[in-house]
Amino acid sequence: MINLLLFLFFVACASLAIAMVVDNPGRVTMLWFDYQIETSVAFIILVILLAAIFIVLFTLIIRLIIASPSQFWQRRNVKQLNNGITELTYSIAALASSNITAAETHVHKVEKLLGKTPLTILLSAQIAKNKGNDAATHALLEQLLGYKETEYLAARSLSESASQNANLPKALQLAKKALELTPKDSSATIAVASLQIRLKLWDEAISNIQRTKLPRKEKSRLLALTHLARGELLMAGGYYEEALSLVKTIISNLPDFPPAIAFCANIYDKNQMSKKAAKLRIKLSQYMADGTWSCKTCAHNNKIWTIHCDSCGGFDTMELKY
Numbered sequence: 001m002i003n004l005l006l007f008l009f010f011v012a013c014a015s016l017a018i019a020m021v022v023d024n025p026g027r028v029t030m031l032w033f034d035y036q037i038e039t040s041v042a043f044i045i046l047v048i049l050l051a052a053i054f055i056v057l058f059t060l061i062i063r064l065i066i067a068s069p070s071q072f073w074q075r076r077n078v079k080q081l082n083n084g085i086t087e088l089t090y091s092i093a094a095l096a097s098s099n100i101t102a103a104e105t106h107v108h109k110v111e112k113l114l115g116k117t118p119l120t121i122l123l124s125a126q127i128a129k130n131k132g133n134d135a136a137t138h139a140l141l142e143q144l145l146g147y148k149e150t151e152y153l154a155a156r157s158l159s160e161s162a163s164q165n166a167n168l169p170k171a172l173q174l175a176k177k178a179l180e181l182t183p184k185d186s187s188a189t190i191a192v193a194s195l196q197i198r199l200k201l202w203d204e205a206i207s208n209i210q211r212t213k214l215p216r217k218e219k220s221r222l223l224a225l226t227h228l229a230r231g232e233l234l235m236a237g238g239y240y241e242e243a244l245s246l247v248k249t250i251i252s253n254l255p256d257f258p259p260a261i262a263f264c265a266n267i268y269d270k271n272q273m274s275k276k277a278a279k280l281r282i283k284l285s286q287y288m289a290d291g292t293w294s295c296k297t298c299a300h301n302n303k304i305w306t307i308h309c310d311s312c313g314g315f316d317t318m319e320l321k322y
Contacts, residue, residue: 084113091123100130118147134161152181159191163313168199186212190222194315198308202230224253225316228260229307231267240270251280258287258320259305293318 091106107123114120125140138161144154159174172195179188189212196205209222227246234243247264254260261284268277293302296319300311309317 080113084110087113088119088123095123095126095130098130100127103127118144118150121147122150122153137161152178155181156188156191159195163195168195171195172199184213186214190315193222193226194308197226197229197315198313200230200233202226220253222316224250224260225307228254228263231263235263235267235270240267243267244271258284258291261287291320291322294321 087106087109091103091110094100094103094106103123104127107120107127110120121140121143125137125144128136128140138158141154141158141161144150145158155174155178159171159178162168162171162174172192175188175192175195179185179192182188189208193205193208196202196208205226206223209219209226212219212222214222227250231243231246231250234240234246244267247267250260251264261280265277265280265284268274268280293305294300295302295309295312295314296317297314298309298312298317300309302310302318305318305320307318308315
């Protein structure tokens with residue numbers, strides 16, 4: 001636009017100059033080798049102006065030719081992006097309404113328009129999961145590990161999958177990766193601690209729980225539950241004195257938790273501390289004995305408390321129901 005205005009300004013000035021010369025024509029005599037050329041000043045100026053106009057027009061045409069392909073591709077890219085966003089919206093809407101076939105169709109269209117992006121891979125992974133295709137879901141999540149935007153989500157999801165398949169070392173490795181990406185995330189820290197407890201890495205689990213940003217009371221409860229899980233294993237293995245060292249922390253933080261009371265009473269009894277054992281058994285009798293422990297996540301029932309659900313592996317999900 002600016003170039004066009006400049007050109008019009010140049011033409012106007014040239015027209016004014018021509019008009020002035022026409023009013024004052026004058027004569028010009030030139031010698032060219034053996035030839036003498038006579039002409040008017042107006043003709044010389046006209047030739048110069050026409051040459052200048054030709055040069056300006058030629059420059060504008062060349063610039064237009066060079067710019068046109070770029071502008072064409074720019075318009076094409078904008079249109080392609082808009083179409084891709086539209087298809088992406090359709091895919092998300094279809095997935096939200098459980099129309100998996102439509103969601104998959106629209107994702108393929110997005111990939112043709114915009115190529116594979118973290119978002120399209122994420123949608124494809126969710127679609128594969130909804131279809132029950134575990135192998136495809138796993139492969140797509142592995143791809144998402146390579147993108148900064150989805151690395152944390154992929155690590156957590158793959159860790160949960162490995163845990164469900166009883167591949168605890170792999171699950172812990174991925175959970176630690178997720179924790180490295182979000183060190184202030186309490187849920188990521190607890191996920192690592194949960195796996196460390198299952199692998200009986202007690203000191204590491206306690207260290208991780210202590211680093212959480214949970215309220216002090218909740219943190220103390222989780223630490224006491226970890227000690228309780230460890231203590232029950234020690235008691236089952238006959239390490240009564242070692243288990244006794246955990247009693248104070250357990251009972252002070254879980255004073256009304258039946259499994260904690262029962263454990264401490266049994267350890268006191270095993271260490272010939274009958275009075276303390278009897279006192280706790282009296283307290284334990286106040287609780288109904290016919291309750292059932294139920295998982296808040298999967299509703300699995302169990303007669304005894306465990307720090308992990310026997311069915312889904314959920315950490316600290318068992319609650320007592322009567």
